[in-house]
Amino acid sequence: MDEPIVINNFIGGVMVPCQDHIDSHDPSTGLVWAKIPDSGQAEVDAAVNAAQAAFEGWSCKSAQTRANHLLKVADILESRLEEFAVAESRDQGKPVWLARIIDIPRCVLNLRHFAHAIPHHLNTSNVNPEMGVVNYTLREPQGVAGLISPWNLPLYLLTFKLAPALMCGNTVVAKPSEMTSVTAYMFCKVLQDADFPAGVVNIVFGRGPSAGQALITHPQVPLVSFTGSTLTGKFIAQATAPMFKKLSLEMGGKNAAVVFDDCDMESCIATLKRSSFINSGQVCLCTSRIFVQKSLFKDFLEKFTAVAREVKIGPPSDKDVFMGPLNSKPHLEKVLRYISYAVEDGGQVLCGHGVEILDLPPQNKEGYFMRPTIITGLSDKSRCMQEEIFGPITCVTPFDTEEEVITRVNDTPYGLCASVFTSNLARGHRVAHKLKAGTVWTNCWLVRDLDMPFGGVKKSGLGRESTQDSLEFYTEAKTVCIKI
Template sequence: MTSTTTTIGDPVHPASRPEGHQFINGRRSEGRGPEAKRIDPATGEAAEVIRLASAADVDAAVAAAKAAFPAWSRATPAERGDALLKLAAVLERRAGELAAVESAQTGKSLRLATEFDVPGTIDNTVFFAGAARNLQGLGAGEYGAGGTSMVRREPIGVIGSIAPWNYPLQMAAWKILPAIAAGNTIVLKPSELTPGTALIFAEAAAEAGIPDGVINIVTGTGPDAGERLVRHPDVAMTSFTGSTAVGRKIMAMAAETAKRVHLELGGKAPFVVFDDADVEAAAHGAVAAAIINGGQDCTAATRAYIQRPLFEAFTARVAELMDAVVVGDPADPDTDLGSLITHAHRDKVAGFVERARAAGASVLAGGTAPGGDLAAGAYYRPTLVAGAAQDSELVQQEIFGPVLAALPFETDDEAIALANDTPFGLAASAWTRDLDRSLRASAEIQAGCVWVNDHIPIVSELPHGGYKASGFGKDMSQYSLDEYTNVKHVMLGRDRAAHKDWQDTVFRDRTPGTK
């Protein structure tokens, strides 16, 4: 087909790899869709041209996954676990490369990629190597008269997953690892903005001995590759991480073939500071939680509710800390905050702040894009806004940037009500020295994760997932394996009589010679 070249966004420094940006049936290849030019978000310069996936590429990837499923699903848990341990070792060896590509394609600081994204992914891989050998179910027993029952957990089939651009490596791992640990095969569509580390992950899996076709990567747009993957009749389950608006569309498309859906959607995390909190700890926690990954994190702190006696001290300290954050070249080890993902996204974030300012809110820190040497990049300063209304877009909508809104509250009841007053429910935190307050907040705030006196840390052993418009289903942890398995009840009849007593409720044998 004749290709056209379009600009799709803003990532990455490395030169285009000649083997292509698809990984299908164990090898890299070029896509058969249009060409797309990618822009480095930190410099505004052209980074590479890639050939995107077409519907035919998605079909080929699904066919490869379908062909690999019978053998992989029959592999023993120990065999799958051993393969994942080998994968962890390969990822460890390629850690420097993974961090460099992750930073370059997203604009995040190399320090964050090196100390958070890559080690977190390796730890997830080691965890699922063990989890593969620990699929749980009810013990076999006689739950009804005349038979012994057991529960089997079986893989679903081909999983079609769509991952976002904010944490390309970790999101690829969160999708791939539980799926293949449970015996499924997978086709993953990373964002066309950030496919680099997902492709390296798939290459590492092949190097570790995971069979061809078990992991496939298609780099394409949502309308072309994404929709084809969701609607494909041979895909048994769709897993999607992204915005709530797109998640609703995914559900509708998946319903056409009645496939299972797993969704991790948007967030608007409240950060509740009670009047007995340690202000210094809360302020440090708020800055770190608001600007991590440029604020491009569904669990980032976005709404700080501060009990009135602490409001001025808290906002003053947060503003001071934000003003001291080093915004700069992602590759510089002194950089705290790199660029956002694209210039268009930077402008979207800035628009939220400008509209809030125009409506009468006060910008206490940041609120601008830096100039000078950084003017060509998609940078935005850490921003603190006070005085926005609870029903304003700044407080209600996901901004996905380093912007924190600060609002006061009077009573504990009001704090809980405000924390729950958005459609979202992915994450939240409460800051208090009081045990009763911490227990109440953790019970009554409607979110899949509630931290107390901290915000952001995650571990492989514990689940991640939301309430309300933030989706359903869990990533990480043993709970995520539940998402990727079918539960089957098997009953072995032990009563060899031709006639069972329960059958009398349905019919009575009146044939001659029976009693």
């Protein structure tokens, strides 16, 4: 067995050792493969101090100068794509091919997109000849941005926050998930190699209750962007309310797909295979409820179950594997509990855990694997139909009418995204307008445009992220009025 990687914090442009560490496990084997700093108040204070010291110099640079720094980082990251993809796979559990074509390329895109887009949206002006004045606005950075990113898309979602925060002139203290910190640590080395100004980006590793809480409650951190569970988002909102911090919270989902009987069945099933089971169902946008029109229900269920049974599960390095392990042992145990809940609530497990044998190589027997699981026969109020599972489990249920299914889809505390499958585009528009979700896809899934707002309603989120929305979040508008 290889010696575990020992990770350091990145503060003021240098790697800073930490006295205490957390074990990080390779999800495919269950073995410790990295030692993560167990940071707390002292490390966060040092990082915030470094970010504050760097703020004036960074915020005074032109948008183009800031863009040039980000573009250099993007180029270096792209040149190391394979190294990062392999590390992201081992750390998170996703197949290498998935990290290679989605995660790391999207990191590069995040950096380049905001570097190119933000400079064109910073300021506006207006001339009022009757009053003899010129008004113009400034979008001013706010200081140190606290960024907390999750374990399912580690570097992908970190850079989605980091790039606009930096382009708007803020400095940053980021805390990645302690379960997936390796690529963020590698990214620190990219920043060093790109001669990124010291202190502008600081990354502190550690647990939520220690490092995370120290960051969100720090009096010199005026804004916090968080992606993760609704429970943690609620805690952040409560903890920061007396401090009047600016918050962006992207949280849980209980995402539905609506399948009408005039859909393209083959395309629909292929899409739902991805939306239900990609990244082992560990994407906030994954589909966990599928409503199928009654006339199509039996045929759909047979074909969808057959497709799920064919999904190959195994080592993430295998190019033919569609699903690797879940990220951690506690998370696997939590997801499997929901299968027990489904049985208790009267559901039928059609395929997946407990129905088919999971055959793994000897070195992966202690990994956190499970089969994609399809459940039917549950009421809309059952736990599996109401609560976020965040794993490769999806529940399929029939419906009769358009009006009925809209009511049923909306009957959850969440509202992140939904999908509609129909060849009737008028119906597609109608249903999309009535679903209470931040994003609705029609005849597709996870087609993202960074210029379009992203976020949820109800318990799925607060605020939006996109070119314009992120610009507004990471800055404050100032109006200047000058008498001509």
